[in-house]
Amino acid sequence: MTAGFGVPALCAVGALIAAAGVAAMALPGRPEPWPVHLLRRAAAMAACAAASVYSLGFFAVLMADVAVGDGANSVPGPVCQDGFDEDTVRGLSHGRASYLPLGYDCVRDDGTAYSSSPDYVWMNWATSALALCAVVLVVGAGHVAQARARRAGETV
Template identity: 40%
Template sequence: MFVLLMYGAMLAVPVWVIAVAVKLISVAVPGRRPDWARDLLRWSAGMAAVAAVLVYAIGLGSVQWDASEAESGAGSSPAAPCRSLPPGTLDLLAGHEPSYFPLGFDCLLDGGRAVEGSGPYGLLNALAAAFALAAVLSLLAVGFVDEFRARRQAKAGQMAVPKETA
């Protein structure tokens, strides 16, 4: 199931890239809306969240693909991520264990020890976390911009009202 999700995410990545490019171009051309900065922050938060989901979906599919490949067919043992272990460690290999959160693929040794298998999982975890953090920070920035505007309008409103004299 995650492999199908991965294929869908991989097809969505070019659409995401085109959407980001079009938005950046629309911000650069003259005649943009007066609240373009707030709109861009909100849009960026959404697109960063979408990117985090896409990257994580690709990682989930990758983990399931490696786990499936390790459990069926000729040449399935040792699992592909475990094949890069040093020869002495490879001789002690007893099995494997996929991890879906965080993304990873552990190679289990005879002594009960687990060794991390090779693969793009560390990079995918870091990218998903970075995009998620960017989404949260962008949403916080939207809140700060709104608060700044509200305070500025309140301050301008106080200056415009004449003071009563007694």
């Protein structure tokens, strides 16, 4: 249970440290070549933020999966029963956990399913967007470094 809170918190702290590094690029005395450093630090920040959001959702799905069969009225799982009306819950047979993409679906006897929480949608989109930003920033840093090296070779 502690890991469910510790990992996202650790990733969030990493994102804050990387954000401070990005903000430090505006101060005098920044390292040269600063565009490469800025892009790398922003990529680290985006990667840490993506890891934080994903781990938050990962542990939410894991806890929903672990809660199945743990006590009275726990099959198909409390997340499939709590907060839903009787018509929705009627005929539940089991739950289905998915870690990539994040989600926990509640399955009825007739094969239809519904999501246990709409929060998984934003977690999946945020993780994907932040990971894509990190990749684009790393590629951008590589191109900036390559262009700088090419310019330095032409002027010599």
